[in-house]
Amino acid sequence: MESDSEESLKRELEELQKLLGKKLRFEEAVRSLHSLLRELCPSASHSLRKLFYSVVCRVATILKTRYTAPGFWLAGLRLFEQAECTFSDPSEKEHLKKCIAQAKDHLHNIDNPQTDSQSSENRGYLFEGHLTVDPEPPMPQWLVQQNLLAAVASLSTAESSRGPMEDSTVSETAGNLIQSLIDNLDSVIPEILETDGAIPRAPPASKEVVAKLPIIHLTEEVLVKLGEDAECAICKENLVVGDKMQELPCNHKFHPPCLKPWLDEHNSCPICRYELQTDDHNYESWKVREKEAEEERKGAANAIRGGEYMYV
Structure with a gap:
């Protein structure tokens, strides 16, 4: 392939990558990419094949973080199947197989809707105006503890003021709370017993601080x-040109939808443990x-070492 032709194809691929971020042009861009990939x-x-990949x-x-429409996923599935046949690198083929499996699973779930109880557990959640594909992250442990302890305090108040007709209701609620306390014993007891001397x-993290990242x-x-193998340390997805990333003061970068739930629960960089306000x-x-x-403590330790040197 001549140099001018390669440069033209590179520009075309870069333009298609930009169009992928526009919802109304997504399917068109995927179909064009499919044709170029095949032909x-x-x-x-080698460099152009890397750009294709x-x-x-x-x-x-984009499919995993923005779109749920079956047409988008069907176009993506066909592209992944073509790519899996085109690329020969084992790691690339393995990743593409995972993409194919996820696309098929998504389309299967659309064709075979789950019951209400199942869908409530597995459906996506709204984040920054888009319905995600993955289920909502679990509630942070600190919030589970806080809610549980607040419920116990409310139950104690109700216990002292209830009437005879409320006995069965309060008893049932008490039983449920006791079971929840047992299930969360390891995490709740340190919260109850926390003293001034404990860490x-x-x-x-402060919502205002996170918003300004x-x-x-x-x-x-x-x-x-x-x-070359850079990835988001939270979701473990490989990073690609054009990815939107949020940067912590320690200069480590993560996908915004990954970072917010992580900071809610851990409030520290998953790489270097830098802590936000x-x-x-x-x-x-x-x-x-x-x-x-x-x-x-450091000053005292230095003073002791200095005194030791004086007597050597």
Whole structure:
């Protein structure tokens, strides 16, 4: 393939990748990519084949994070099947097989709707105006603890003021709460027994702080710096050019839909454990006191070492 032709094909692939982000042009862009993949990819250079694969992976990422319409997923399935036959690298083929399986599973669930009880457990949730494909993340453990302890406190109040007709209702509620306490015993007991000398559990990151975290779109230059096998450390998806990423002050980057639930539960970078500011005044005051105490401990340790050197 001549150099001018390769450059033209590269520009066409880059333009298709941009169109994938526009809902009204998504299916058209996938069909065009499918045709180019079938006709030109087998004879393309190594760098162009890598670009083809990158754009196909972008289709998979967009489907999983934005769209649920069966037409979009059917177009994606056909593209993944063609790509799986076109690429020969074992790791690429393995990833494409997973994409095919996920597309088939999504289309099967549309053709065979679940019962209400099942769908309530497995359906996607609304995030930033889009219905996700994956189910909503589990409630953070700190919130489970908080709700459970609040319910126990409310039950104690009801117990002291209830009438004879309410005995059975309150008893049933008490039984359910006791079972919940038993199920969450390992996590709730430290919360109840927490003392001033214990290390408090970090509350979720401040919503205002999270909202101000910069959002960037990955460029080829940034992706090269991150490395060939760069991935989102939370969802483990490989990063591709054009991915929208949210950057923490420690400079580590993650998909926004992955980062928010993680910060709600852990409030720390999953890579380096950098901790964001919270809205909890008591916790922030504890951090300041702990930092000052640590500096005092270091100063005392240095003084002891200095005294030891004087007597050597």
